[in-house]
Structure formats: C-alpha cells, structure tokens
Amino acid sequence: MSDQTLPATNIATIVEKRASLWTTRRVIGAISLLLIAAVFAFPIVWSALSSLKTTDDVVKFRYPLTVWTFLPPFPTLDNYAALFFQLNFGRTLLNTIIASSGQVLIAVITSTLAGYAFARLRFPLRDTIFIILLLTSFVPLEVILVPLYEVVRGMGLVSTYPALFLPFACSPFGIFLMRQAFQSIPVELDDAARVDGASTLKIFWRIALPNVKPALATLVLIQFIWSWNAYLWPLVIIQDPNMQIAQVAISGFKSVPNFPLDGPLFAGVTVVTIPLVAIAIILQRYYVRGLMSSGIR
Amino acid sequence: MKFPGFSVNPTRRGELAIGPLMVIPAAAGLGIFWIWPLIVAIMNSFRSFNPFTHRATGWAGFENYQQIFADPAFQSAFWVSLVYMVLMIVVIIPMALGLALLLDKRMPGTAFARGAILAALASSEAVAALMWNQLYQPSSGLFDAIFRAMGMPTQPFLTDGNLAIVSIVIMIAWKDVGLPMLIFLGGLQAIPPHLFEAASMDGANAWRKFWRITLPLLRPSLILALFMTTIAAARLFTPIQILTSGGPNGQTSNLAYFSYAQAFLFNSPGQAAASVVVMLLMLVVITIIQGVTLRSKAGAS
Numbered sequence: 037m038s039d040q041t042l043p044a045t046n047i048a049t050i051v052e053k054r055a056s057l058w059t060t061r062r063v064i065g066a067i068s069l070l071l072i073a074a075v076f077a078f079p080i081v082w083s084a085l086s087s088l089k090t091t092d093d094v095v096k097f098r099y100p101l102t103v104w105t106f107l108p109p110f111p112t113l114d115n116y117a118a119l120f121f122q123l124n125f126g127r128t129l130l131n132t133i134i135a136s137s138g139q140v141l142i143a144v145i146t147s148t149l150a151g152y153a154f155a156r157l158r159f160p161l162r163d164t165i166f167i168i169l170l171l172t173s174f175v176p177l178e179v180i181l182v183p184l185y186e187v188v189r190g191m192g193l194v195s196t197y198p199a200l201f202l203p204f205a206c207s208p209f210g211i212f213l214m215r216q217a218f219q220s221i222p223v224e225l226d227d228a229a230r231v232d233g234a235s236t237l238k239i240f241w242r243i244a245l246p247n248v249k250p251a252l253a254t255l256v257l258i259q260f261i262w263s264w265n266a267y268l269w270p271l272v273i274i275q276d277p278n279m280q281i282a283q284v285a286i287s288g289f290k291s292v293p294n295f296p297l298d299g300p301l302f303a304g305v306t307v308v309t310i311p312l313v314a315i316a317i318i319l320q321r322y323y324v325r326g327l328m329s330s331g332i333r
Numbered sequence: 334m335k336f337p338g339f340s341v342n343p344t345r346r347g348e349l350a351i352g353p354l355m356v357i358p359a360a361a362g363l364g365i366f367w368i369w370p371l372i373v374a375i376m377n378s379f380r381s382f383n384p385f386t387h388r389a390t391g392w393a394g395f396e397n398y399q400q401i402f403a404d405p406a407f408q409s410a411f412w413v414s415l416v417y418m419v420l421m422i423v424v425i426i427p428m429a430l431g432l433a434l435l436l437d438k439r440m441p442g443t444a445f446a447r448g449a450i451l452a453a454l455a456s457s458e459a460v461a462a463l464m465w466n467q468l469y470q471p472s473s474g475l476f477d478a479i480f481r482a483m484g485m486p487t488q489p490f491l492t493d494g495n496l497a498i499v500s501i502v503i504m505i506a507w508k509d510v511g512l513p514m515l516i517f518l519g520g521l522q523a524i525p526p527h528l529f530e531a532a533s534m535d536g537a538n539a540w541r542k543f544w545r546i547t548l549p550l551l552r553p554s555l556i557l558a559l560f561m562t563t564i565a566a567a568r569l570f571t572p573i574q575i576l577t578s579g580g581p582n583g584q585t586s587n588l589a590y591f592s593y594a595q596a597f598l599f600n601s602p603g604q605a606a607a608s609v610v611v612m613l614l615m616l617v618v619i620t621i622i623q624g625v626t627l628r629s630k631a632g633a634s
Binding site: 067074083100147149154157176181186204237261266268296313324 | 349351352353355356358359360361362363365366367368369370371373374377432435436438440441442443445446447448449450451452453454455456457458459460461462463464465466467468473474475477478479481482507512515516519564567568570571574575589592593596597602605606609610612613616
C-alpha cells in the first residue's frame with residue numbers, strides 16, 4: 037500500500053487544479069446563462085416596464101440613454117386606464133378568452149374521442165384515416181386562407197365567435213397526442229372491464245380517460261398557447277371591431293396617424309403576454325412535453 | 334360485413350360502429366376546414382375569376398401561373414421566401430444547438446435561461462412582433478437610442494429592404510429558437526453518457542467529442558429541427574405584416590404575404606391560389622431535398 041501512494045502534495049495540486057478549472061467553467065457558464073436569460077426576457081420585461089410610462093415619457097426619456105430609458109421615472113397606470121376605459125380593450129380581451137376557451141374545449145372533446153378510437157378500437161380504414169388527418173397538420177393556414185374564408189362565410193359565420201375557433205378546434209396534434217396516451221394504458225385493463233360486461237363507452241369514460249390526465253393537461257396547455265398565437269385568421273374573418281381579438285386590436289394601436297399610442301400599446305402587450313408566459317413557465321413540464329411530442333410526429 | 338385482412342372478434346363487433354362515430358367529429362372538422370379548402374385552393378389556381386364578384390368563371394389552365402411568373406412582385410416574393418428560409422435555418426439551427434449544449438450542462442442559471450427562452454416561445458407571435466416593432470422604430474425605438482449612444486447613425490431597421498429582412502429574422506429567431514432547442518435537448522439527453530466517458534479515456538478533447546459523438550448522434554434531432562424551421566419559414570406572415578407590411582416596395586414580401594395581398598388587397602383569387610400552390614410545392618421540394626441529403630449522409634457514415 038504505502039509504496040503505491042503518490043506524494044500527497046501532488047494529489048492536492050491536481051485536485052485543486054481540477055476544482056478551480058471546474059469552478060471557473062461554472063462561473064463562465066453561469067454568467068453566459070444569465071446573459072442569455074436577460075436577452076430573451078428583455079423585450080417582455082422592457083414592454084412591461086414601458087407600460088408604466090406615459091406615451092410622452094416613452095419618447096422623452098428614450099435618448100440619451102439613462103436608467104430612465106428602461107425604468108419608468110413616474111410610474112403610472114394611466115395606460116391601463118386608457119386601455120380599458122377608452123380603447124375598448126376589455127371587450128377584445130374577452131373575445132380572445134372566449135375564442136381560446138372554445139378552441140380548447142372542442143379540441144379536448146374531439147381529440148380524446150378520435151384518439152381513443154384510433155388507439156383502441158378496430159374498424160376499417162382506421163390507420164388510413166388517421167394518417168390523412170395527421171397530414172393536415174403540415175398544411176399552413178396561409179395556403180388555405182381564401183377557400184377557408186369562403187367556407188366560413190358560406191356558413192354565415194363572418195364576425196362571430198365560432199368563426200374564430202371552429203377551424204382550429206379539431207387538432208391533428210391533439211389526436212396524435214391522445215392516441216399515444218391511450219396506447220400507453222395496458223390493454224389488460226380494458227379486457228378485464230370487458231369481461232365484467234362494461235360497454236366500450238363505459239371503458240372509455242371510466243378507465244381510459246382517468247388514466248390520461250397528464251396528456252389532457254398537456255393538450256389543454258398547448259392548445260391554449262397556440263390559440264393566443266392567432267392573428268392572420270381573425271384579421272381576415274372578423275370585420276366587426278367589437279368582435280376582434282385583443283392581439284389584432286393592439287396591433288391597430290401602432291398605426292394611428294398623429295396620435296401615438298405607445299403607452300397603451302405597451303400596456304396591451306403586457307396584459308396579453310404576462311399571463312400566458314407565466315402559465316408556460318409554471319407548467320413548463322407539460323408545455324415541453326407537449327412540444328416534444330408535436331415534433332416527434 | 335367483411336373487409337379483406339380484417340377479422341372481427343364477434344364480442345367486439347360494436348366497435349365497428351362506435352369507432353367511426355368517435356372519429357367523425359374530428360374528421361368532419363378537419364375535412365371541412367382543412368382538407369376541402371386545400372382541394373379548393375389547388376382547383377382555384379386553375380380557374381379564372383370575375384374580378385368584381387370573385388366568382389369562378391371557368392377553367393383557365395395554367396394562365397394564373399403564367400401571370401404570376403411574369404409578375405416581378407411574385408418573382409421577388411419567391412426569392413425572398415427562399416432568403417427567409419436560408420437565413421432562418423442558418424441563424425436558428427446553430428443558435429438552438431449552442432443553447433441546448435449550454436443548457437444541457439445543468440449549471441447554475443439554467444432555469445432562468447430556459448424559462449426566458451420558453452417565455453419567448455410561448456408569447457403570441459403578433460405581440461412579439463409588436464414588441465420588436467417598438468424596439469426597431471427609427472425615431473422612437475430603443476435600438477436607435479442605443480446605436481446613437483454608441484455614436485452610430487440612425488439605422489433604417491425596417492425601412493431598408495435588406496436590413497428589414499434581417500430585422501424580421503432576428504425577431505423570429507428570438508421568438509422561435511426555443512422549439513429546435515428543446516428538440517436538441519431531447520436528443521442530447523438520449524446520448525448514453527458512457528460514450529463520452531469512453532472518449533475521454535481515449536484522450537479525446539471536447540471539440541473532438543462534439544464532432545465525433547454529439548453531432549452524429551444528434552442527426553435525427555437535426556433533421557426534425559430543420560424540418561420544423563423550414564415549415565415555420567415558409568409560412569412566415571405575422572411578423573412581416575406587423576413590422577413592414579411587406580414593404581418597402583414589397584422587398585420583404587414572401588409568398589405567404591404575396592398571396593394574402595393578392596387575395597385580400599388586390600382582389601385576384603386565381604393568382605393568390607396559384608402562388609400558394611407554388612409555396613406548398615416549394616415547401617415539399619425543400620423538405621424532400623433535406624430529408625434525402627441528410628439520410629444519405631447518415632447511410633454513408
């Protein structure tokens with residue numbers, strides 16, 4: 037034993053060197069990560085801070101660069117007051133919420149039903165139909181915009197809530213996600229229930245659904261976030277300003293001639309973004325899982 | 334009922350009816366709102382239209398295609414679409430890979446960086462474009478203030494065609510880099526750590542390990558990330574509409590924007606349909622080329 041030991045000092049320097057190398061690396065890594073966090077968070081944080089400035093202060097304190105370029109020198113909620121009391125923002129925000137809720141609700145119903153059938157039931161052409169439905173997720177909205185407009189107009193739905201959410205309520209992503217979730221439930225559970233005389237619908241409701249709660253949470257979250265991405269479709273199909281969604285309504289604030297609305301614009305951006313971003317970060321486990329399975333398809 | 338290759342257990346015959354019934358709501362929705370409009374879009378590209386009523390007046394053969402290919406605005410949009418695609422791939426994919434490598438190390442600060450990137454990814458596209466519009470504004474924007482503070486002249490971020498394309502790509506990279514990054518993170522976590530340990534024992538440095546182990550094993554993730562970024566680039570619309578409205582002089586207009594303008598601003602549904610079919614074909618051809626080249630390289634190595 038004793039003849040194999042290295043000189044103690046030698047070991048100490050090696051360990052120390054490793055440790056110090058390791059820590060400098062960690063420090064550099066941590067600093068670059070914080071820089072990345074700052075860069076990515078900056079536009080959102082800056083918009084939120086700017087929403088507390090009046091439109092005049094936004095312009096006045098912009099240049100030369102001081103701390104007040106970024107922080108509000110005289111914090112005020114005037115922009116929020118203007119947004120809700122003068123610019124009819126409450127109504128458009130409500131429209132956004134209704135459109136999103138409708139989209140999420142119908143997507144959950146149609147996706148679970150179809151996902152279960154594709155995962156568990158046997159009927160002719162099952163896999164062909166599944167693949168055709170899945171392929172629709174590669175069709176960009178821009179490609180079908182005009183015919184889709186004609187279809188929805190033909191149904192008499194221009195400027196209505198269903199027009200906002202119906203076209204996106206059936207989600208190939210949702211069907212795929214739920215099919216996978218149902219497939220991962222052991223078949224033995226179904227069989228046991230079947231032996232006890234349970235009907236297919238009862239098995240779906242009592243056994244399958246309670247076992248896919250995480251996938252349902254993922255589906256709700258992803259559909260909700262995607263529904264807030266809407267812009268082009270509402271822009272085209274909603275012609276009544278009272279039915280327009282908040283995202284399109286705020287974008288109108290940027291181009292009012294001779295009447296800058298920078299302050300209310302920042303406030304609107306903040307109201308629309310902060311809840312969504314907070315939900316995505318808090319529930320990031322479900323969000324990331326959903327995005328990953330959306331990519332794997 | 335009998336279907337070839339399809340045997341039904343008598344006790345489960347009920348599924349023959351229930352299965353299709355459960356699929357019908359989703360299939361009807363996707364059929365009415367996606368598959369049918371896609372078929373109509375392709376048919377409309379071969380039709381002629383009354384410019385005032387927008388009603389189809391008959392078949393036009395390839396006339397719409399001939400007209401758009403002769404239109405300089407369409408030619409520009411075609412090339413600009415390819416420029417967006419190349420720039421977005423060149424900017425977003427290496428950035429996503431770099432971020433994934435950094436976040437994979439699980440150092441202090443990882444949670445912040447990941448949270449901020451997910452925040453950008455989750456934010457609405459229109460709202461993200463509006464925030465960046467405020468940053469880019471020539472006279473009141475923050476970037477202008479920063480440039481002037483550094484003694485540089487006012488930059489035409491959104492008013493010079495070439496610079497505006499770059500500005501749009503930077504904005505979209507900020508917003509969308511998260512998705513390919515998550516794909517790469519998933520791929521990195523699937524690489525067995527013993528491969529790196531073995532390479533370290535053989536004296537391979539970090540650079541060599543990256544080229545010899547990480548990159549080859551990330552190939553499936555790379556194909557997927559490339560595919561998603563290409564689709565996102567092809568359908569780029571909202572940032573263009575909000576930041577430049579396709580201007581100046583249509584220099585930032587891509588096929589998605591061109592077709593929107595043809596349909597809703599210039600009232601020519603036939604040409605709008607032809608240009609979206611060209612856009613769809615471009616997307617299909619490029620993804621096939623990507624798939625074939627990357628797969629064949631995988632076979633060679």
